[in-house]
Structure formats: C-alpha cells, structure tokens
Amino acid sequence: MKTCLIVDDSRVVRKVAQKIFEELGFTCSEAEDGQKAVEACTKAMPEVILLDWNMPVMNGIEFLGKLRQMQGGNAPKVVFCTTENDFSFIQEALNAGASEYIMKPFDKEIVQSKLQQIGVL
Numbered sequence: 001m002k003t004c005l006i007v008d009d010s011r012v013v014r015k016v017a018q019k020i021f022e023e024l025g026f027t028c029s030e031a032e033d034g035q036k037a038v039e040a041c042t043k044a045m046p047e048v049i050l051l052d053w054n055m056p057v058m059n060g061i062e063f064l065g066k067l068r069q070m071q072g073g074n075a076p077k078v079v080f081c082t083t084e085n086d087f088s089f090i091q092e093a094l095n096a097g098a099s100e101y102i103m104k105p106f107d108k109e110i111v112q113s114k115l116q117q118i119g120v121l
Contacts, residue, residue: 004028017111032055051064054084060080
C-alpha cells in the first residue's frame with residue numbers, strides 16, 4: 001500500500017485530498033503545518049507528500065528544505081498544492097525539490113494525472 005502525507009492547514013482541503021488519494025489506493029496521514037509534517041516524516045517517511053504552501057508555524061517551502069535534509073528525505077515525491085499561480089513561486093518550489101505542483105481547487109483527475117507524471121501511479 002502506497003503512503004501519502006497530506007500537509008495543509010485547512011481541514012477541509014485535507015479531507016478532500018484524503019478521499020482522492022484513498023480512491024487512488026493510498027494510505028493517508030495528515031499534518032496541519034510544516035512542523036507537524038516534519039514530526040510525521042521522522043516517524044514514517046511517506047512515498048508522496050501533498051504540500052500546501054501557505055501555512056502557520058512552518059510553511060511548505062521551509063518544510064521541503066528540512067525534509068530534503070532528513071535521513072531518507074530525498075525519497076518522497078512532493079507535490080506542491082497552492083493558490084499561488086505566479087511562475088516565480090512554482091520555480092522556487094521546483095528548485096527546492098518539489099516534483100510537481102497543482103493548483104487549488106483540484107479534483108481527482110488533476111491529482112491522478114500529476115501522480116502518473118511523477119511515476120507513483
């Protein structure tokens with residue numbers, strides 16, 4: 001069973017994403033900010049991380065930097081999920097080690113196609 005960590009400060013977004021990922025055959029866990037996500041990855045490194053950009057405590061880009069320094073932290077595919085459609089943000093995310101990005105709001109088709117592109121489906 002493939003694993004996915006959903007990192008978003010919105011409970012609604014986490015629930016929607018969890019439903020989509022479970023339909024695609026993933027076991028999901030959740031974190032509401034980057035710090036909680038670091039703790040989750042310390043316990044068990046997921047195969048895929050759906051990562052929000054704007055969060056309290058630690059934002060997505062800060063989390064990604066920390067993740068990539070952790071033992072095994074290069075393994076997860078990270079899909080940034082953001083309302084920022086400015087190309088400079090997307091470029092920054094990809095430079096920081098993100099595999100892909102999706103815009104909010106998203107649906108199952110978008111998620112599925114991105115996961116296929118990065119080779120986890």
